Amino acid sequence: MSSVHAATTLALWAAARAGGRSTDDVLAAVDAAGHRVGVRAATATVADRTGLPGPGSPTAGSMALLPLMTSGGVPVLLLPTAGDLRGLPPKGDITVPALDSGAVVVFPELEVGVVPTDGQWRVHSCPGHHPALSLGEANAEIDGAMAEATRSLVTLDIARGSEQVRENVRRRMLDEAVDTPPGTPTAASALLAKVISLEALLAVAAGHETAAVTSRELAVVDDALRPLTTAVRAGRRAAVAEAARVLAQQSVRSRR
Structure with missing residues (x-):
């Protein structure tokens, strides 16, 4: 971990x-x-x-x-x-x-x-x-970066992956899964799960486990994924910020 x-x-x-x-x-x-x-x-x-x-x-x-x-x-x-x-x-x-x-x-x-x-x-x-982004802002940034990265990779036909690549992604997702406290907001949990999945994909791509073979194609992979990496990092912060805000207030709400 x-x-x-x-x-x-x-x-x-x-x-x-x-x-x-x-x-x-x-x-x-x-x-x-x-x-x-x-x-x-x-x-x-x-x-x-x-x-x-x-x-x-x-x-x-x-x-x-x-x-x-x-x-x-x-x-x-x-x-x-x-x-x-x-x-x-x-x-x-x-x-x-x-x-x-x-x-x-x-x-x-x-x-x-x-x-x-x-x-x-x-x-x-x-x-x-x-300050972290709101959940809505973070989701919008991630979705936009994902769409742009997908277009760039599909254009060069290097978005394919082998069964071993998919298994590597699955293992990383399991290793990095977070045990969230009871009461964590559903929307924050969903964003955190999305972030963990995308981080696993990005980690595998960073090892150039794609169909890219030339130095130019490898550079395209790196350039295409850089904005997504930034958006995913902001997404994790947003998910944790919203969850922490709600979790810290639970005892206050329970006394009302």
Whole structure:
């Protein structure tokens, strides 16, 4: 399972915890995401602010994330990539590890970001913010990018794939499937499922497992899929943002 999968899981279940989901359920889901080595603050300053063990100290268990979940506000998923660092603080110590990981969960009320890396959860200072698209906007971007990519690939007759390619896509989809908390909005779940399916296709295409054979055709594949990759990344953020918003408010609604 990828760091993006781990961060998505943490964001959703942290929101569910803020909404009153049981500690046992939340920790079981977070641990299942694969980062079980422990939790540690990246700097002494963050350690002082959060009470987490700092550099040079033994890591804490995943239970140490609970205070962040309960007092950190609605979690925000960031998916930084080269050329798109929106939401990360300029020149912050989180930038390089966030780029290496490709995913950060920000707890805005505490101004910290949790990065899944090397089997650990590393907590950094992260006062930035980058709003996600709405579900409608994200779906529209994905659909438009899909249509354009399909036209480009079909024109060169390189959209075909073998049975092995389809099996590779299926395996990736299963590996990256996210265990969403009960109460996750149906529309957000549907968008997340679409994103996971498309990411599996994109990962296979990135390995040039298509009918493209010439360097020109391979370049066409890369160019055609680049906007779709961007749209899919925005779609994951939109799905998580809407789900987190609803999940975090569940206990509030239940008291009315």
